[in-house]
Amino acid sequence: MDSTPPIPTKQRILAAAEELFAQHGFDGASLRQVTASAGVNLAAVNYHFGSKSQLIEEIFRHRLDDINGRRLLALHKIAGKPETVLEDVIAAYVRPAVELSGEGEGSVFMRVMARAYAEHDDTLRRFLSENYGHVMRQFVAEFGRLLPELGKEDLYWRIDLMTGALTHAMSGFGMIQRKSDIPERQHREKIVEQLLRFTASGLRHP
Template identity: 55%
Template sequence: MASTQFSTKDRILGAAEELFALHGFGGTSLRQVTSRADVNIAAVNYHFGSKENLINEVFRRRMDDMSRQRLALLERARREHPGELGPVLAAFVEPALALAGDRHGGGAFIRVIARAYAENNDSLRRFLSEQYGHVLREFARAIAGCVPHLDKEQLYWRLDFLSGALTYAMSDFGLIKRPAGVAEVAHRKRAADELIRFAAAGIKSDKT
């Protein structure tokens, strides 16, 4: 029974993720989700209770694991490379790009993130802040320790730009596409390395 329940819940989440990516949160109805997942509305109500909770769980399914990976890598960076900015940035960037490259819905989830930026969904933004704000604050503290010459406002401007550049890199809308014959993992590693170097130079730059 437990495996059947998990399978149903996972199908609903997968269907919702695909539809949110295509139509946005406001443009997707629960009826569309149930049709795509081949379940009835009672199953959605049982597992999630509301559309708002379903949206939240679509994010939680991906971001819980990514956040754990980020924090584990950050802890290792602090322990093995104290005061070095590059390993801290790698801990932030690499798990996100790995998620974007996940063949099991990673691309759809990146489009869902883009929807979150584009749509004015205060409830979702509040949920993301409450659930994952501590991850960003932890990275902000770690990065601040590497660039003590920056004041807090300057630091947060640069972190905001880093997050934007990372989101863009995750979406793969850029000019540089994976060359023929280059493996996806190798291409993603190159993207991470280039972004980390770019971000480190910008973050370390002196104030003017």
Template identity: 55%
Template sequence: MTSHFNTKERILHAAEDLFAQHGFAGTSLRQVTSRADVNIAAVNYHFGSKENLVNEVFKHRMDDMSEKRLSALAKAVENDPNDLEGILLAFIQPALALTLDRHGGAFVRVLARAYAEKNDGLRNFLSENYGQVLREFAKAIAHCLPQLSKEELYWRMDFVAGALTYAMADFGLIKRQNGVSEKAHCEKAAQHLIRFAKAGLQA
């Protein structure tokens, strides 16, 4: 399976899985190279350092997700700038899509974990990129809800992002039922979340 990829890609995939499972500090490069079935020295050859590997794992998925979010947002706004549900879907759908991807599912937990890491520079790097995307959505949502103050809007968007992160990472009470496919579970999650977030934003 992994043997279709070259050394660098195998390291990236193995690291993504392990970071999701054990965190950044909790994962050793030895674990990564062992799972990727490459030599221990390869990671320093290709990435220079562990810290650099962490950043690359991140950038890879974040760039992809942000791009999908922004293009979905542009399409939704062009279609109907007052369709709050469409805008929310543009925000939620790309995150959802990740959980259906073989390796992306791990990344969702990596993402949640990164939010829990407070000072590590990774967090700053993240909030800069991710922050810009959030501001685009804020603009679109503000257009739908002109009565909302900017402060109130930002609070509520934080709540939506929190609910999304939490639900996507599969914390909490809700567990996927045995009879339900992962895809169906995620679609249900999106549907519930959009309904909830829409009502909360309109409060």
């Protein structure tokens, strides 16, 4: 007899929706597909989330609360200190996302994040700005402290490009794939190393 406890309905819906949105995008995956994959009816989605837009937001909240919590914890340990260098701040930003991508379903979410960049959903963008904009502002302040020669507009441009590079690297859509003989942890460390070099050069450029 299987003693494994059943997965709560809400979690089944979130997992099914995350996988389908990663594969087909937000417009390409319907609620009907989500309910079929999760083994629930539409009433369950409406009960737990209310709408497709709210379901999408809950997926992002579920993952980004964790990622950004880790980011801010790392940033607060180094912010304002005279010995802090640019690479330390970049690592505080990119490493939590890279680590999440190696934790089971985290890699699926990074593909969802890549979809969010590709699909211009104003409602989702507003949700992300309202709920996680404070995280970006804290990183901008520390980057600005270390790069006083850059104006705020240039800083935002470059951090946005850094975020795009991070999301692309984590999504699995790019050319670089983990080789079968390379352990997952080693591959993630290589990603962090390459992102640190690439983004530090871009941020420091006059």
